Amino acid sequence: MAKHDNKFYADRAKRFIPGGAHTYSKGDDQFPANAPAVITRGKGCHVWDAEDNQFTDFALSLGTVVLGHAYEPVLEAVRNELVKGVNFVRPSIIEGELAELICDIVPCAEMVKLAKHGSDVTTASIKLARAYTGKERVIRCSADAFNAVHDWFIGSTVVDRGVPQAVKDLTLKFEYNNIDSLSALFMQYPNEIACVIFEPISFIEPEPGFLQAVKDLCEINGALLIFDEVVSGFRFSLGGGQEYCGVTPHLAAFGKAMANGFSVSALAGRRDIMELGGIEGEQERVFLLSTTHGGETHSIAAALKTINTLKEYNIIDHIWKTGGLIKQGLSQAAESAGISDLVEVGGYDCKPAFAMLGNDGKPCMITRTLFLQETIKRGVLMPYIVPSFSHSPQIIDGAMEKITEAFAVINKARKEDNIAGYVEGDIVKPVFRKYN
Ligand SMILES: Cc1ncc(COP(=O)(O)O)c(C=O)c1O
Known part of the structure; x- marks a missing residue:
């Protein structure tokens, strides 16, 4: 558990960092109001915020953490190099x-x-x-x-x-x-x-x-x-x-x-x-x-261990299968919640893509914000999908149950013709836009 609450760290970051983060895609404008303001640690495909709320992470650090957070064999290789000087x-x-x-x-x-x-x-x-x-x-x-x-x-x-x-x-x-x-x-x-x-x-x-x-x-x-x-x-x-x-x-x-x-x-x-x-x-x-x-030696040691692990255990194959399960799960969740017309699932299985759509069938930031808000409420972080070695079928099934519930809220909001009314803060925005 961190020393302060989420708000403390978010306020400090906003005060001292332009955009509140060192990467634009991590910024407040990319997430709904209830998103974890900071992440304090990760293990496998789970991350925790400053108040110890746990999330199943489908973004995995902008797609970098292919084996999962704090993957022990990589950490061991890093530690071995660290003590020799960096x-x-x-x-x-x-x-x-x-x-x-x-x-x-x-x-x-x-x-x-x-x-x-x-x-x-x-x-x-x-x-x-x-x-x-x-x-x-x-x-x-x-x-x-x-x-x-x-x-x-x-x-x-x-x-x-x-x-x-x-x-x-x-x-x-x-x-x-x-x-x-x-x-x-x-x-x-x-x-x-x-x-x-x-x-x-x-x-x-x-x-x-x-x-x-x-x-x-x-x-x-x-x-x-x-x-x-x-x-x-x-x-x-x-x-x-x-x-x-x-x-x-x-x-x-x-x-x-x-x-x-x-x-x-x-x-x-x-x-x-x-x-x-x-x-x-x-x-x-x-x-x-x-x-x-x-x-820098310990990063290079991490790369050697990562690439050799991908090779030795044929993890690329696992990633393709995992991505396939996620795509299938999302489509089924959308269908069972009655919003197949609002969820577009595509991309390659190793790099799935999804878009939340408006009633006109086009990608819609309001529907996306409600999706992110309702999944985050239920402990799932899915701004985008990066399948990894750490996503097991059981974890994916568990996340899909939560996502089905989130989709059901979207269906209810849509039936009331009031998706925007269900959003509890600002609507998320694209990173590449001319004005704030
Ligand atoms: C396709 C592609 N090329 C290059 C980059 C730049 O990488 P970096 O942010 O590590 O400089 C990115 C980052 O997202 C990317 O997606």
Whole structure:
């Protein structure tokens, strides 16, 4: 039990942190008024707030905690490294060990550079592509919700305040599964495109031949293909979305699930491109990635243990099955509560998606707020779904009973034509919006 109540910690965070959290998707505007204001600890797929209320967690720290909170074998590996010191003036042994392991597993990986955040490595991949091709424009995919916290990406969203126009002009967008939208950009900007970067697979299935067609277009036009595998990596398959889809990019960026919540990311790619960031040969140098904390040993130990555990116990398979159960459970719960028309369930089983809809059949923030409020009341945290090794069928069944009750409240509210009236605070908002 924490020393103070939830409100104490929430007030302090709001006073001293812009947005009240260091990640926008954790902010108050993303959750209903009754959401736990802080999380004090987690174990498996459960978390507790400052007042010791327990929640079944389906979000698992933005999708990072693939084995579950405080997974003991990972903690043990971390402890073993911690006592030896955490960072040194020369590389540690395990930096090389992790880089080699990634090269064994990931199809595009011939060399690897480690960092801390997914954004570190997506942005480094852009730098490398620009250096390799001598071109400046970047094409990203309009379907990707996020690729980096840096200006090249944020400048291409609605929240572009503070990003120079010259930077914004360099990022273009194409549509997923629409190869014509990509070839139109290559035609519009001949010899100017350094790379195409996007999530190879997310919620929608790539049409047959689409990813290979993107690669072909890149190669014909002298651009690099970069897969943002920060989410798809170590989830769709051990070798990531590229292994699952059978198309190997020139570079790829990994993060999230690779260290069970510890901060490790990796840029992986073809040797001749990656070597531009090296210090050998006569070439002009590229200042690729150089981070004080990139070699932090206990995080790297966490990544090694996580990846080896995923591999040894075929946990990717478990994750697919678990996600399938969650999707099935949600659909059944919606049906038995009589609101199938208000709940859209989709996505791949390893990365399910759901949307709460309005009476017009479109995603609705009011219905979403009521869903979050009523599930949180019943001890379930499901802002989004990230299946993990820690979600057992029994836990999922228990959560689905609670979700069915929450859906029943939504049905009652809908019958009274008053969903908004049942919401006990502000309506949640999208992260990417122009004004507060
Ligand atoms: C697809 C994708 N790429 C990149 C990132 C950036 O990762 P990070 O927040 O670790 O910088 C995210 C973060 O959510 C992401 O979802």
